């Protein structure tokens with residue numbers, strides 16, 4: 001069995017930071033998100049890896065690409081073998097989780113149409129993770145893709161022994177980050193609510209000992225101590241995260257912050273200034289009961 005740690009969470013929840021902290025442990029490798037976005041880079045060869053090289057030139061990634069391709073599954077920057085949804089249409093039809101149970105039921109009912117594709121993808125993911133472990137010389141793989149849907153698919157692969165970390169963050173921080181990117185406050189708070197519902201349904205699946213909820217705020221308050229609790233949960237030896245948590249070798253893809261030098265781990269809570277009291281209250285109200293359950297109200 002391959003030990004796989006999965007970080008599930010909304011966007012802007014600190015998953016890139018957590019990917020680096022997980023990767024800093026001598027026994028664990030994280031590559032961040034397993035489906036690199038093509039939004040900014042039309043040519044994925046030119047996507048920068050966190051190591052400083054372009055992904056098409058990074059030695060680590062090329063070793064992984066060659067290893068998987070040699071086993072019969074083409075893996076290149078443009079043919080990303082470990083991503084379940086290859087096209088936008090495929091993602092919308094089969095791989096997008098819905099908060100609405102009727103829509104979600106319809107999506108699930110259509111999944112058998114994808115049976116042969118999923119079988120192929122399971123093998124691609126096993127080979128991909130094995131190649132990443134081999135190239136890194138580590139024994140535990142951490143996937144910080146965040147998506148609940150991907151987690152659900154990975155939980156169905158018997159070769160993976162999955163540990164789930166549900167990374168959560170105050171909905172007021174989420175809506176403040178989204179507003180900075182042009183989204184309205186109401187829609188963003190409702191999106192947080194819906195996404196949490198979808199994630200909760202998947203989080204219910206693994207056994208109790210194989211999952212934990214990690215609050216971004218707690219992580220930032222004492223990241224060295226919290227990471228040791230996380231390593232213990234995964235079954236790894238105690239380890240002190242270095243002050244420069246980006247000093248161990250890394251090849252992480254995902255948020256652009258992967259390219260910056262390590263910043264001190266701290267929760268700045270800029271939403272407290274960016275949102276008025278009324279806006280903060282509205283965000284919490286629309287975020288639904290999970291916000292209160294997690295102690296944000």
Ligand SMILES: [Zn+2]
Pocket residue numbers: 049050051052053058059060061250251252
């Ligand atoms: Zn690299």
